[in-house]
Amino acid sequence: MKTKPIQPTMTTAYYTQCVISFGIALTSVAVGIAYLPVSPWVRAFLGIGVMYTVTTAFALAKCVRDRQELGNMHSRVDQARLEKLLSEHDPYKVDGV
Template structure:
């Protein structure tokens, strides 16, 4: 019997909390920039900086996720090789007989 790989359970509530948290953070920064008492060029610079930070965060999250999936897949391949070797191994077999 093969053990099932452990996968973290992501519930709908957790997903909703993450989406709402992201939306609130982005909205609060946008409102803060909109009401900042500076000229429009400074506001535009801050807005572009926030958008660049957000897109970079999404890119970084994707890279981390891809790396974890690759490591998980490599571990599964190694585990399958080990299981095959163990299933083929006979401790009572004598070589040369």
């Protein structure tokens, strides 16, 4: 009997909450940088720093997800091999008769 692994699902509400939270956080930092009492060069440097942090966070999240999916794929292949070996095994078969 094959058992299907439980796949975590992401609800629409959770996805929406994540997107809204990201938007609020990025907007808050952008407004904070815009109203800093410093020269435009410092504001530009901080803005580029924030954008660099955001893009690297997305890249890191993708790498973590890809590594997890790769691990899941290896486990599925190993499980399929084990199921094939078990289905081909006959405990009542006598060798050499």
